[in-house]
Amino acid sequence: MTTTSMVQPKFLSKGDELGVVAVGFSGGQCKPGVDAAPSALISNGLLTQLREELGYKLFHDDQVHSYKDLIPAHDPDFRGMKNPLAVSAVTRTLSEQVYSHAKEGRCVLTLGGDHSIAIGTIAGTAKAIRERLDREMAVIWVDAHCDINTPESSDSGNIHGMPVAFLAGLAKESREDIFGWIKKENMISLSKLVYIGLRDVDRPEKQILRDNKIKAFSMHDIDRHGIGKVMEMALGHIGNDTPIHLSFDVDALDPLWAPSTGTPVRGGLTLREGDFIAECVHETGCLVAMDLVENVRGKGATRVTIPSLRLSSVLEKAGRAISHCDNLESGFSPGQSPKMASSESTMTEVIVQRVRTKYHWPPIQLNFWILIMLVGSATILGIFANFITVQQQLQVGIPWYFPYWITVSSLALIFILLMLWLISQRQLLPGIVIMGSFILFVLWIVGLIVVSIELWGPVGSVSGNCSLYVDGNNVQGPNIEALAWLEQRSICQSWTAAWAFELVGCVFLLWMMIMAYQVYRDDI
Numbered sequence: 001m002t003t004t005s006m007v008q009p010k011f012l013s014k015g016d017e018l019g020v021v022a023v024g025f026s027g028g029q030c031k032p033g034v035d036a037a038p039s040a041l042i043s044n045g046l047l048t049q050l051r052e053e054l055g056y057k058l059f060h061d062d063q064v065h066s067y068k069d070l071i072p073a074h075d076p077d078f079r080g081m082k083n084p085l086a087v088s089a090v091t092r093t094l095s096e097q098v099y100s101h102a103k104e105g106r107c108v109l110t111l112g113g114d115h116s117i118a119i120g121t122i123a124g125t126a127k128a129i130r131e132r133l134d135r136e137m138a139v140i141w142v143d144a145h146c147d148i149n150t151p152e153s154s155d156s157g158n159i160h161g162m163p164v165a166f167l168a169g170l171a172k173e174s175r176e177d178i179f180g181w182i183k184k185e186n187m188i189s190l191s192k193l194v195y196i197g198l199r200d201v202d203r204p205e206k207q208i209l210r211d212n213k214i215k216a217f218s219m220h221d222i223d224r225h226g227i228g229k230v231m232e233m234a235l236g237h238i239g240n241d242t243p244i245h246l247s248f249d250v251d252a253l254d255p256l257w258a259p260s261t262g263t264p265v266r267g268g269l270t271l272r273e274g275d276f277i278a279e280c281v282h283e284t285g286c287l288v289a290m291d292l293v294e295n296v297r298g299k300g301a302t303r304v305t306i307p308s309l310r311l312s313s314v315l316e317k318a319g320r321a322i323s324h325c326d327n328l329e330s331g332f333s334p335g336q337s338p339k340m341a342s343s344e345s346t347m348t349e350v351i352v353q354r355v356r357t358k359y360h361w362p363p364i365q366l367n368f369w370i371l372i373m374l375v376g377s378a379t380i381l382g383i384f385a386n387f388i389t390v391q392q393q394l395q396v397g398i399p400w401y402f403p404y405w406i407t408v409s410s411l412a413l414i415f416i417l418l419m420l421w422l423i424s425q426r427q428l429l430p431g432i433v434i435m436g437s438f439i440l441f442v443l444w445i446v447g448l449i450v451v452s453i454e455l456w457g458p459v460g461s462v463s464g465n466c467s468l469y470v471d472g473n474n475v476q477g478p479n480i481e482a483l484a485w486l487e488q489r490s491i492c493q494s495w496t497a498a499w500a501f502e503l504v505g506c507v508f509l510l511w512m513m514i515m516a517y518q519v520y521r522d523d524i
């Protein structure tokens with residue numbers, strides 16, 4: 001082992017071991033994306049860094065758990081909570097996973113996931129620490145939010161805003177399948193809870209903090225005293241003989257450093273302050289577990305911003321906790337507009353509105369569909385242009401839907417080229433995509449219906465003629481009839497190909513509308 005750390009862990013019997021649990025779960029809130037972060041972190045080399053640069057012996061099952069089998073098909077709101085059965089079942093299983101590492105005396109790192117998963121991680125560590133050391137542990141909750149809403153006080157109903165209330169017993173539920181499984185041994189004491197980085201606290205939460213005299217260091221305190229003094233006070237409050245569970249929500253960092261999070265709030269910690277917190281906690285030797293949550297990779301498949309967690313600066317300081325999230329932007333790009341900390345002025349708010357001109361499109365999906373649509377539109381254009389030439393050659397009339405399809409497929413080509421240009425300018429607004437796709441969808445579906453009627457009846461069907469005169473009349477030999485037959489067969493095949501591409505085009509346009517709506521919704 002090549003660990004660079006000189007700090008002796010006080011509460012771990014196997015200080016060189018690290019249990020890693022990767023949790024791809026986002027049911028504690030409504031936006032997709034947080035569930036994809038653990039895989040992004042792992043594929044960006046996090047585990048290798050932990051193993052090779054920090055010298056940990058890793059215990060990881062090589063899985064990013066999505067707990068699909070635990071998520072019920074029907075999960076109605078309960079006491080205002082969204083997805084109560086799913087979040088309860090997932091956190092319960094997670095608590096057992098974390099417990100199984102922590103009871104071995106090793107440190108546990110959990111990669112989230114939204115912050116609701118802390119119900120599981122903290123419940124698991126708290127139980128193991130009680131059993132192993134007969135002690136209560138402390139929790140340092142680094143976050144822009146204090147996540148201490150009860151189901152009744154929460155406006156959103158999102159459980160990622162409630163984990164502390166359940167863990168501290170402020171919110172109770174007797175139903176075993178809705179957090180009733182959280183027992184005394186899983187709980188934490190409010191006197192051993194410290195918040196750092198708060199700046200977006202709901203009114204009822206403020207009351208809870210006051211009523212229970214919970215130690216909380218807001219951004220205001222950090223500005224006033226500096227992060228050094230705040231850490232001194234925070235650790236002083238906990239005392240140096242208490243195991244610490246560090247629950248780090250990346251939204252504690254300013255969106256400048258960590259824009260890839262579901263609920264960004266301006267006016268947060270600098271990258272360096274985030275590192276400093278982690279270093280200070282590490283230096284105590286009391287760290288027993290850590291969560292890293294609310295990282296977003298691609299909201300749904302929508303986002304391109306990839307957070308890659310590095311342990312660089314912590315490494316330099318021989319630390320062993322989180323360092324920073326940097327963002328590699330590419331393609332169709334950055335951020336959801338961050339919420340303003342309550343103390344910021346409306347002037348700044350105006351500026352935020354103005355700079356928000358870029359949107360998060362899912363690049364792989366979008367590129368794939370655009371390619372299919374390009375091929376489809378060009379093929380349809382070619383087929384109907386060819387049909388017109390054939391009709392002219394035979395000196396028979398040209399049905400209206402031949403030029404119609406030429407126009408509609410050309411419009412689709414123009415629309416795609418326009419989209420590509422807007423993407424290159426990073427200006428592809430969801431509204432444009434919704435409008436354009438809708439108009440084209442109506443035009444395409446009309447054309448598809450007409451072509452389907454021509455192909456399969458009720459009055460005279462192309463498909464019927466093809467099977468009768470072409471499939472059923474195979475002509476061979478080096479003669480003009482065989483050539484004519486081949487041409488007829490290629491016309492029949494063109495009909496089917498045109499129909500297939502029209503159908504795919506309709507699906508594409510429908511999907512574009514849905515995807516654009518999702519992008520629009522995520523952005524407001």
Ligand SMILES: NC(=[NH2+])NCCC[C@H](N)C(=O)O
Nearest residue numbers: 115145149156158160161263
């Ligand atoms: N872990 C988070 N990002 N929490 C955000 C919570 C926001 C808000 N206070 C709520 O209860 O819905």
